[in-house]
Structure formats: C-alpha cells, structure tokens
C-alpha cells in the first residue's frame with residue numbers, strides 16, 4: 001500500500017545554524033510519537049549533511065530541493081544527484097513551480113533530473129501544478145497531464161513506483177488560498193487515473209500523491225481525508241515545529 005507522507009519544503013529559508021536547530025527541535029518533538037505518516041524535510045543543499053546527522057533518519061527523511069540535470073563535470077554552481085545522495089539525503093524535490101517559473105526548468109530537463117535521482121537511489125518528489133489562468137480557462141487537467149507525460153512517462157513501471165507526486169496548484173502556493181478538499185481530490189483522482197492507464201491499477205495504487213499549496217494545521221485533516229490525497233508538501237507551515245507538528249498529526 002502507498003505511504004502517507006508529510007514533507008516540509010523550507011525553500012530558501014534558515015541559515016545553517018537555524019536549520020540544524022529546527023531539525024533538532026522537530027526530531028525531539030517526534031521522538032515519543034507513533035506516526036501514521038512518513039516525515040520528510042526539504043532543506044537547502046548546504047544543510048543536508050548536518051541535518052541528516054541531527055535527526056533520527058528512521059523517522060525523518062531528508063530531501064534536497066533540486067539537483068542538476070547533468071551527471072558531473074563543468075557546470076559551475078550545480079549540485080548533482082550523486083552529491084545529494086552522498087550527504088545521506090533520501091529524497092529530492094523536483095519540478096517545483098518556483099524552479100519551473102524562475103529558473104526556466106523545462107520538462108526535458110526534469111526528465112533528466114528524475115532519471116539521475118533514481119540512478120542515485122533518491123526518491124523524487126515530483127511537483128506538478130497549474131497557474132490560475134490555466135484553471136480559469138479550464139485547462140488545468142490538460143496542463144497536469146502534459147507535465148506528467150512529458151517528464152515521467154518514459155519511466156519503466158518499476159521506476160515509476162519509486163516516485164512521489166505532489167500536486168501543487170501554483171495559485172495556492174504561499175497565497176493562503178488553499179484548494180478545497182474537493183478540488184484536491186478531483187485532481188488527485190485524475191492523476192491516479194492517468195497512472196492507471198499508463199502503468200496499471202496495482203502500480204498506480206502504490207504511488208503517493210501529495211497536495212501542496214497553503215496547507216496548514218487548519219485544513220490538513222480535511223485535505224488528507226480524501227481517498228487520493230496521501231499527504232502534503234508544506235512550505236511556510238514547515239518552518240516552525242508548532243505549525244508543522246499538527247499537520248503531521250493530521251493523520
């Protein structure tokens with residue numbers, strides 16, 4: 001059966017010391033708890049190794065927020081999937097809308113990143129999502145379908161089961177405007193249907209699909225109670241244990 005996952009995405013927040021402190025605080029808060037979901041934290045690259053060493057990695061998975069689309073070589077400033085894996089991180093967030101919009105990441109680049117992540121035993125948390133104009137023009141299903149088909153559908157069935165998807169409507173990210181539970185379920189069911197058609201029911205049923213976009217302590221329970229919503233990718237509300245814990249405990 002697929003896993004429930006609550007993953008934090010710190011984005012470009014917290015210096016190294018603050019990041020280690022937050023990771024330790026979360027680790028402490030989770031110590032005595034029996035959890036009904038996996039917990040992941042997505043930190044900046046430079047935090048990865050220290051955060052891995054600061055937490056019980058059987059309880060908290062550590063994620064990078066990106067990796068290069070090239071294996072190695074003369075790509076100044078880039079960080080490869082192999083480098084991410086060598087820190088002890090187990091996940092990598094790929095295709096976040098901020099990377100697509102501000103850093104011009106294309107479907108083709110993302111396809112390479114996913115491939116390299118898998119080759120290095122990292123679990124990609126692959127983000128997809130439509131912008132407001134696309135939803136208003138009723139194009140949101142087409143947009144999501146293309147994003148999935150263009151970057152993921154060349155994967156073998158076996159590799160596809162190693163991926164986590166995160167549906168993040170761009171209009172909901174950091175805006176306080178969450179998708180309704182019904183809107184989330186509708187899209188997640190659509191995504192699962194695409195996976196069933198391509199890879200079959202058994203595989204599709206085993207892929208976790210997270211919701212992201214202004215998910216918080218107040219709406220997590222309702223969102224996660226949908227049959228096809230298997231957890232959340234949490235930005236702002238993952239930056240403090242007080243806000244992140246109730247989301248983890250929504251399961």
Ligand code: PGA
Pocket residue numbers: 009168172173174175176212213214215233234235236237
């Ligand atoms: P948010 O961000 O929770 O701050 O809306 C979610 C994300 O971008 O992953």
